[in-house]
Amino acid sequence: MKTLFFSAKQYDKNSFTDQNKTHNFQLEFVEEPLNRHTAVLAKGFDAICIFVNDSANAEVLDVLAEQGVKLIALRSAGYNHVDLSKAKELGIKVVRVPAYSPYSVAEHTVALILTINRKTHRAYNRVREGNFSLNGLMGFDLHGKTVGLIGLGKIGVCTAKILLGFGCKVLGYDVEEQEEVKQLGVEYSSLDNLYLKSDIISLHCPLTPDTHHIIDSSSIAKMKKGVMLINTSRGALVDTQAVIDGLKSEYIKYLGIDVYEEEADLFFEDLSDKVIKDDVFMRLLSFNNVLITGHQAFFTEEAMREISRVTLGNIASFERGGEVENEVV
Template identity: 75%
Template sequence: MKVAFFSTRKYDKQFFTKNNAAYNYELEFLEVPLNRHTVPLAKGHDAVCIFVNDQADSQVLEELAQQGVKLVALRCAGFNNVDLKAAAALGIKVVRVPAYSPYSVAEHTLALILTLNRKTHRAYNRVKEGNFALNGLMGFDLHGRTVGLIGLGKIGLVTAAILKGFGCKVLGYDIAQPAEANEIGVELVDLDTLYAQSDIISLHCPLTPQTHHIINSESLNKMKKGVMLINTSRGALIDTKAVIKALKSEKISYLGLDVYEEEADLFFEDKSEYVIQDDVFMRLLSFNNVLITGHQAFFTSDAMQGIVSVTLQNISDFEEGKALKNEVLP
């Protein structure tokens, strides 16, 4: 099997090369993302392996099919960047990594919550400059606060368990209403109740047509004044312009993001020597109560090992004609 990896970084090559010893596939690592301009680079390969910001729309998939590519292997859980109907029509199989380390994203969620609350990032910079004043650094106890989780998959449930350890009351909304939520002590509620009662709201649901901009002007109006909003899931769950208005009106007092709706042109790259042209993103950065990380919640050695292992096994199952347990269907 010859596999072309798009949007790869040093760590991708390191982990996949090491684990490929058990498979002996021909792996080609490309730094460029997959899109309509770069798809010719897949020529001569049996499969492509892509990440969250690669684009596998109908045009890209048609060209992949013409080149003989039979498999699109996502090394991530999300698949909103793949036209699944087009892939099925072209006979291209799509597989993903449905779960790697839910602890990585859940723990990063708590890192954002704690940093925003206790302002440790600001305190760090102050102390480095010899400023030990506490003005402006006051936080609140998480113990006894109400946290609403939208999405109770593996990551949401792990997040809930951690928050229960802090002594939080945890509300949850998920169309599947998993039984594990009750075992953890999550109170299942509707969205309106979650919005109205939560001091902190954290997003852990997939991006679908139903969840696109689930956080918008209408839902924001239903939240408590001074709410903390966290998103470590998918950027387009949030209407960014509506959130900016809510920050200006102080409806939102804390915003923590690891994802951004238009992140494809920003994240995973060093832009420090360039003027960032995204005015909406730069407006977000202007608020001192906003904390943004560059889609790093998944980025632990444990999660990387899980992603690599499942991805290579997905490719192996395809090659050997086995059932694809991680196949994504339209």
């Protein structure tokens, strides 16, 4: 099975090449992202493999179909960057990795909470400069605080378990309630009640038309003043300008994000010698109570191994014919 990987970094090449020893597919890797200009690179390939910031809109899918592509393998759980109805119309199968390591994202979520609360990133830099003053580094006990989790899938539940271990009260919102989640000690809540009661709010839901900008000016206005907001899910769950306004008004006292709505032109690249032209992103960086990581929550050895294993398994399933594993459309 001849497969082209877009947006491929060295760690992708290493992981997929290692897992491919059991399949012996013909894999080729390019660093370019998939878009309407680069889709022609797929000529002669049976399948392509793409990541979260690649674009597979209707225009791109038309080009891919012209090149003979029959399968799009997502090396991610989310698929909001693919026009599924267009793919179905063109007869292009789309498969994904529904779960790789929920622990990786859950643990990074808690790392953001702890870091921005106890200001360890600032303390690290101070100590390296010989500054041992504690002024400005005071945090709060997580024990006894109320954390609201929006989305209680695998990642949300893993996050809940960790926070319950800290002694937090955990409120959860999801479209479906699960009895086993209640038994863990999570209290299901309406969104409005979650906004009102939570000291910390963390997002763990997929990006859909219903969840787009679920955090906006109206939801922020319902939150407890001084709330901590964490997003390790999808950037477009958050209206960034509304969050900036919330930071300025001090409704939001802490912000930790691993994703950003306009991250496609920023994340996964070394831009240290370039001028970043995204004024909204740079405004976020100007706040000393904002912590941003570059979409690394998923990035553990275990997660990369599982992503490559499942992705290549999906391709093998397609090659065999019949029912395709982890098919989206």
